[in-house]
Amino acid sequence: MAGAGEGIALRFEGIHKSFGSHHVLRGLDLAIPTGQLAVIIGRSGTGKSVTLKHAMGLLQPDAGHVWVGDQDVTTLGGDAMRKLRLRFGMVFQHAALFDSMDVYQNVSFPLREHTKLDEPAIEARVREVLGLVGLSGAIRKLPSELSGGMKKRVGLARALVHTPEFLLYDEPTTGLDPILTAQIDKLILETQRGHPGMTSVVVSHDMGGAFAIADHIYMLHEGRIVASGDPEWFQTTDDPMVRQFVEGRLDGPIAVE
Numbered sequence: 001m002a003g004a005g006e007g008i009a010l011r012f013e014g015i016h017k018s019f020g021s022h023h024v025l026r027g028l029d030l031a032i033p034t035g036q037l038a039v040i041i042g043r044s045g046t047g048k049s050v051t052l053k054h055a056m057g058l059l060q061p062d063a064g065h066v067w068v069g070d071q072d073v074t075t076l077g078g079d080a081m082r083k084l085r086l087r088f089g090m091v092f093q094h095a096a097l098f099d100s101m102d103v104y105q106n107v108s109f110p111l112r113e114h115t116k117l118d119e120p121a122i123e124a125r126v127r128e129v130l131g132l133v134g135l136s137g138a139i140r141k142l143p144s145e146l147s148g149g150m151k152k153r154v155g156l157a158r159a160l161v162h163t164p165e166f167l168l169y170d171e172p173t174t175g176l177d178p179i180l181t182a183q184i185d186k187l188i189l190e191t192q193r194g195h196p197g198m199t200s201v202v203v204s205h206d207m208g209g210a211f212a213i214a215d216h217i218y219m220l221h222e223g224r225i226v227a228s229g230d231p232e233w234f235q236t237t238d239d240p241m242v243r244q245f246v247e248g249r250l251d252g253p254i255a256v257e
Contacts, residue, residue: 009034009166009199010055014064016223017050024050025061026223032216037192037200039210041245042220043254048203049093051220052168055201056088057081068166086114089159093171095151097143097158103130104139107158114162129157132194133187149180156187160195167191169202173209185209207246211235219245221254 008031015028024047032038040048053059054066057073066073068084076084097106107126111117117125130136133153143151152172159167169188173181189212192200204210210217211231219227219234219242227234227242234242244252 007033008067009036009069010201011067012051012054012064013067015051015054015061015066016063017047017054017059017061024223025054028064028220028224030218030225032199032201034199035197036215037189037202037213039202039204039214039217040220041204041207041210041217043245044205046220047223048220049170052090052170052201052203055166055168056085056090086162087165089162089164089167091152091155091159091167091169091172093174095143095155097151097154099143102140102142103135103146103154106143106154107161110158110162125161126157129160132160132191133157148176149183152176152180152184153187156191160191163195165198167195167198167200169200169204171203171205173204173206181206181209182212185212189213207234 010032012028012030015025016023017025028047028051030051040051042048050059054061055068055073057076060074068087071084073084098109101109104126107129108122111122111125127136127139130139133156135150135153135157138146138150146154172188173184176184188200188202192198202213211234214231216228216230217234218225221241227239229237234246237243241253243249244254250256
């Protein structure tokens, strides 16, 4: 194939990835359309986060190809790879904030590292994105002064500050109570709606959140996509593997170890 294909933002073709004797991705095929909010679900250890890291070139596959638009990520290196990564924003599972930096310094970090904006322009952009995530009043707080939900929102602001084409979320609601989970899901949805054309991929176990925010859901099992569809399909299908995962049942085709 010569590229990701018209209207396809991210494409994974026959991706295999092992870590030692642990074969994580086993011929992964996945195509995510431009402008979609996609959610990848699956059990822990099935390769969801590994898939995200391949999109940014943080991991290289043992076999197969990853396309970002018309660029084959598996062929890039050096400056080309650095330019590719600047097209992405990443919201990490545990926020990954710099403990010694306040909120302003954390959110402005990508602009200082990768742009030539002057300080007034940096401050204006940081204040803008902090306003979007509802943290205008926390601009000088340290991470130790923030709640778990606030840290997640700072992580989102940092990912958004340079206006990425692609926004990746690695388990964004892990460790949050149901109310904070709903708040973060609402923020993810509002962020997507406020940035037309941006492609977002959320890795999650939370089916309620997936149903609330996804345009399309992809189920990863044993290193491959085994089901895909919109939220309505996942809620109504009789597919035994999907039903077992969605309903959290012990009995079914997915082995419980």
